[in-house]
Amino acid sequence: MSNFKKLYNQKINRFIYKKLSPLIGRILDKLFFTSFSRVGINYYHFYNRNDYYIENKDKICFIHLPKTGGVTIWNSLRKYNAPIYNFPKNSFHNPVSMYCNPKDYKYLTVMRNPIDRVYSQFFMYKKLGESIADAGLAYTIRTQKAFKNLACQYYSGFIDEVVDERIYEIAKNNLDKFHYIINFDNFEEDLKKYLSNFENNEEILINHSNKSNYKKMSNQEKELIESYNYWDIKLFEYYKNKS
Numbered sequence: 744m745s746n747f748k749k750l751y752n753q754k755i756n757r758f759i760y761k762k763l764s765p766l767i768g769r770i771l772d773k774l775f776f777t778s779f780s781r782v783g784i785n786y787y788h789f790y791n792r793n794d795y796y797i798e799n800k801d802k803i804c805f806i807h808l809p810k811t812g813g814v815t816i817w818n819s820l821r822k823y824n825a826p827i828y829n830f831p832k833n834s835f836h837n838p839v840s841m842y843c844n845p846k847d848y849k850y851l852t853v854m855r856n857p858i859d860r861v862y863s864q865f866f867m868y869k870k871l872g873e874s875i876a877d878a879g880l881a882y883t884i885r886t887q888k889a890f891k892n893l894a895c896q897y898y899s900g901f902i903d904e905v906v907d908e909r910i911y912e913i914a915k916n917n918l919d920k921f922h923y924i925i926n927f928d929n930f931e932e933d934l935k936k937y938l939s940n941f942e943n944n945e946e947i948l949i950n951h952s953n954k955s956n957y958k959k960m961s962n963q964e965k966e967l968i969e970s971y972n973y974w975d976i977k978l979f980e981y982y983k984n985k986s
Contacts, residue, residue: 855927
């Protein structure tokens with residue numbers, strides 16, 4: 744493909760998936776309380792893709808679930824010269840690759856209580872102006888796969904699937920092989936410990952990004968999130984008991 748044709752295709756894709764698709768999607772979202780606007784955005788930014796190849800097995804592949812301190816980690820890894828794998832288009836949110844088994848590659852992630860993570864993700868949707876969030880927490884969780892057992896989807900590689908025992912077992916077995924896991928409840932200490940592998944002559948300073956503030960979760964909201972995230976809660980309990 745000539746450079747001109749490649750540049751032309753890039754511009755067309757940018758217009759369709761970054762400009763036009765979200766615009767049409769937002770109109771539909773307002774009318775029908777959907778989240779079509781995210782489909783084109785996710786495609787354009789290479790989010791939620793499980794078909795990438797990690798070209799170097801020494802590279803660190805960060806599996807970044809939303810609302811797990813991921814922006815802070817990306818910035819810190821770059822600041823302290825960690826050999827990170829950069830996803831195509833510098834994508835942030837992708838599951839384990841179906842082509843790169845965790846037993847052979849260096850996957851890094853953060854484990855956060857899924858109830859707190861989902862609740863935080865809902866308020867992120869509200870902050871971003873996602874129309875689906877206007878319909879409330881219950882409707883958002885019921886209609887959005889990203890709010891139901893997302894950790895099992897990401898760690899198994901089976902993104903956008905309904906999680907069952909088979910997918911849970913794959914996620915659990917993959918997680919056992921991860922290069923390093925940061926505990927969200929011990930975030931700064933765990934991250935500093937990990938970064939010390941790459942910086943021995945400088946005090947490690949963590950600059951937190953994207954911190955969120957929102958109202959306290961009610962018991963009813965907690966029970967609602969629990970009811971839709973059985974497998975993620977089970978995975979989180981498995982991780983806690985092992986660590």
